[in-house]
Amino acid sequence: MKNSQIYIVLIGVMLLWGVNVSALKVLVDHFSPITITAVRIFTAASMVFIILFFMKKIRLPHREEWGLVIGGAFTSVVAHHYFLSDGLAKTSAANGGLILGLGPLLTAVLSVIILKEQLTIWRLSGFLLGGIGVGFTVLAGSGGLGEVSIGAMEILLAILSQAFSFIIIKKASEKMDARLLTGYMLLIGSLFLLLIALWKEPNGITSLRTGSVSIWLIFLFSALFATAIGHMVYNSMIQKIGAAGASIFLNLNTFFSLIGAGLFLGEKLLPAHFIGLIFIVLGVSLGSGALEYYMRSMRKMGTEDKGVE
Incomplete structure (x- = not known):
């Protein structure tokens, strides 16, 4: 697959996620x-395992892999989706999409702290700018400061x-295929979310009967395309161009989520949102190292071009 095709696929995934x-x-x-959410x-998860079955990629995790699988399930699925679903019920999709755009930045911060990656002046500037952006986002919206916060x-x-x-x-x-890891995390995480739902939302299962055909079509889009296929495709693209290259496209997730909130939900996009x-x-771009990665790539291409001449 050519780089241009990879970029088109990644833009498509960001459109789905937005x-x-x-x-x-x-x-x-x-x-x-x-x-x-559960x-x-x-x-x-069911969709992922169906795809993995036809790809002949299914196997049980080894003993030393179970800890990482369960840890990933709790952080990536249980905590992430619990707070995401509850948070979106209390704020606008526009606010949610903007804050979700901080994902690469927070990952870069944790990489510096946990994985001891180098903290450059560019990344430090990125942390500051990202914090300012969140401040504008939290203060935006017509629902009132307390509700939005x-x-x-x-x-x-x-x-x-x-x-x-x-x-x-x-x-x-x-140690294991990232797509298989994704399947196990989604499966284990969904079961724990269901237990939480049965505890906190005793009438939750009954509420599922109220959905119209259009609502369930939206559900299938979210579950099958955005969550299942979207994550599998994104992970496979990381294998082709690397995490740094793929992370550049995560910025588009924020843009598409803002546009989607305006087009599909009729939410008012305020100047503070765009600021x-x-x-x-x-x-x-600065904090995740994406800009540095791009600049290094451009310098490398320039050096190669001079070498050819």
Whole structure:
């Protein structure tokens, strides 16, 4: 696959994930948030294992892999999706999408702290700009500062949990296929989410009967395409161009989520949203190392071109 084709595929995945923020907002507004999230993740896990079955990639994790699988399930699925679904029920999809755009930045912070990666002045500047962007986002919205802040804080916890999971996944993928790891994390995480839902939302299963055909079509889009196929395709693209190259495209997730919230939900996009977007994209580009990666690539291409001459 040529680089141009890889880039088109990654843009497509970011479009799916951006629109999925609006889809999730619709789902948590119509059903009990934790219950529908558990069912959605279980459906996605089933889809992943069906695909892996035909790819002949299914195997049981080895004894030393189970700890990483369970750790990834709790951070990437249980904590991330619990806070995401509950947070989106308390704030707008626009706010949620902007804060989710901090994913690469928070992953870079944890990589510096846990994996001892180098902290450059560019990354330090990115952390500051990203924080400013979150500030504009949290203060934006017509629902009132208190309401927005609660939902925004839960979205922050959701993306922080996911950032921790990326560290775990990086270690686990050295031992097992990342797509198989994704399947097990989704399956185990969905079962734990279901237990939480039965405890916190005793009428959650009953609420599933109220969904219309259009709502369930949105559910299938979110579960099968955005969650199952989206994550599998993104992970396979990482294998082709590396995590740094693929992370550049995560910035588009924020952009598409904002556009989706405006087009599909009719949410009002305020100037503060776009100010927050600018700061977050700048912060992610600097803090995640994406800009440095791009500059190194350009210098390398320039050196190679001179060598050819």
